Amino acid sequence: MTEAHPDTPAARAFWQELGLPGLFDVHVHFLPENIQRAVYAVFDAAGPKIGREWPIRYRLPHAERVEVLRGFGVRRFSTLPYAHKPGVATYLNDWSRDFAAGVPEVLRSATFFPEPDAPAYVAEQVAGGVEVFKIHVQVGEFHLDDPLLDPVWGLLEDAGTPIVVHAGSGPVGNEFTGPDPLRRVLERYPRLCVVVAHMGAPECEEFLVLAETYERVHLDTTMVFTDFFPAYPGELLPRLRDLQPKVLLGSDFPTIPYPYSHQLEGLARTGLGDDWLRDVCWLNGARLFGTTA
Template identity: 70%
Template sequence: MNDDDVPGWWQSLGLPGLFDVHVHFLPPNIQAAVFAQFDRAGPKIGRPWPIRYRGSHDERVAQLRALGVRRFSSLPYAHKPGIASYLNDWSREFAAQVPECLWSATFYPEPEAAGSVAELVEAGVEVFKLHAQVGEFALDDALLDTPFGILEDAGTPVVIHVGSGPVGNAFTGPAHLERLLRAHPRLRVVVAHLGAPEYAEFLDLADRYDETRLDTTMVFTDFFEESGAFPRALLPRLVDLQPKILLGTDFPTIPYAYAHQLEALERLDLGADWLRAVCWDNGSRLFGGPVSGDG
């Protein structure tokens, strides 16, 4: 499958399009810095990672629209103190200009986080993103307790990269999320990359906590499989957890065609109902919108 085939693919499933919860749009200077880290295969990346989609913001929005991605995120993530407000201001403007984009925001363990999160939630922000691996912070940092409590009470989802892929450190792994969920069991967490490579442990957490979900970002693709394949013995659990699995891709920071993520999901052979749930219905239910059976 190539990108030109994508609209026909989701149309054959009877979907109105694709709902991708894990897409990045960042301020140009930050985006350039991120691309540079991937180009040099930095220490938190650990392998060559040639980025396929390097166009301007307008070009990349046009690419998503051509693919039929009807809803997507921008997912800024603060990697150090003092940058969250800059990222959030930019993301707010971006979402205002791109109606398909979920209004996305971030925060970091710093004293300003509680007030910022409260203001953003009150204003209507739709999703937050945290990256524990890059930001090197613990999810149970005391400075994050109030922000997470606000999100838990509001029901605002937060996408969290806390799995140990591609390169683990002291701030990654399922134990970190488990401590957070013990304190905030109703928090609407979406675990990035299905928690790779600790798939079984993060699936366990999704089993135990009603509002814990996972996204498919890069999982099952040839690029991910060659460095640590998803255990085939766990495939039945993806069926059991069908309502909690959401399409994610990491566009534009991927070294293959967008279509390959969809092809990788299809070749799991989990059925058309599973693909419909993952690629549209589950995201639409989480963020509010029609599901494919609504007509």
Template identity: 70%
Template sequence: MTEPVERTRAFWQRLGLPGLLDVHVHFLPPPIERAVWRVFDEAGPLIGREWPIRYRQPVDERVELLRSFGVRRFSTLPYAHKPGVATFLNDWSRAFAAEVPEALWSATFYPEPEAPHYVGALVDDGVEIFKVHQQVGGFHLDDPLLAPVWGLLEDAGTPVLVHAGSGPVGTPFTGPGSMARLLATHPRLTVVVAHLGAPESVEFARLAATYERVHLDTSMAVSPFFGEHFDPDVVPLLADLRPRVLYGSDFPTLPFAYVEQLDALAALGLGDDWLRDVCWHNAAALFGVDVAVTDDGARAP
């Protein structure tokens, strides 16, 4: 399989960017990663369709592939699917970020009595982003067990990337309802809505228009593969929300080449300035990425 590396690099080079900042990337402990990939391979009730994963290389090869694309910073986004696994995922992700300088230190939590303790400790230590997955985890964001966690994160300002939309398959826990209730109680939370909240993208965009710390990530949502979940009415809203739209890919669980999502973003017709902000400046501001980057990906002094 030949990767269109040069076409990927040409995308951000044409825009005059130092590279890409991808807020929606997954690196998981190998046993859990294999289990996740089996779910995709089986096209079961959480996936609902054939989804051939393109990027199954070993971890080190996937890191090098992202570097070759010009991805200067990327998340790892573990997500707990049941009680008792968050700490294991968080320890692995912490070690990964310590070894891979491009990685945003990512963590997760789950509605369980221990969550306020380990979330608080991670925030104190400087974790950069959390991920939670309502569809896979089977919980509402305003679960009472999470109430102290949200208060802590609202005060800290640490971003939480949430899979809340009903794509690819909805459950009783997906949709904008519990996020709307949560934000009414914690309006200063820094939230990143995964996949533009597809297929309820318009509703999530309206939440972002109401709450100034709510962001939207583009992963999968604008790609032709995910097309049946894409609501074109969201496009003018994305123009208005330009400072809070963030590029994300969902690498490695992509059924197509990495560059195709960049092409789909450009095809929205929102202009080069919009693309520059989405693919670099907005996330750089959110995560404090202000160092110079050389063309080979190294951080300049």
């Protein structure tokens, strides 16, 4: 039997005290080893795309990371590959498909990039049962409203498949980040099911407005309310309470510099109450992805 990770008790106590069956984390990463090493190297260098020291707490082999999540009580989690250039999305998607086949807790995840064959491989992924897509405009350096993505957005709007979109300017913005490109996409495809990563930080209010305006736009909590991220604007908390059904737990595991439970404790410190926490940490994800306790 694998020895429990030292961070396990605090994580388990959190959801047990809320009377939940576990945690539903929509923002977890598992990548092929070569890609994973490259991602770690970017964080280790604390270079211009990271902007600060960022020690990685859960730098473990894939199998051990799965066991750590299970120990924490994370009963469903994504793997969120993200294409950083043309020509790699299908490789990442094939790897993610094979990984999900061996881990029943996984939400089968995929990615895409603005390239001519994107409509074909996205359609293939949807038909094959992909449950969530991930795109990251800061890393991929592309515009969400690139014309090459028009048929992809139309396809995903009709399919209703959620897309986790890292469009906020954290940790370091560039010409591709910010709320305006996503706003333009939603004006044309208003039924898209979007999960805004990191609540869109630091443009928290602008992305909050998109979630208030569009029926299927959600926010994930990844790294927000932790000591590592800038403070969430307190004046927005009442509006966040009103969006209770549209806020989802995200963590960014394994690439976080603090214990997993620190994210959970930060959510509790909002003072938005136990019912809000239950929805965020389990019920909203279960409803969106059709999971039962």
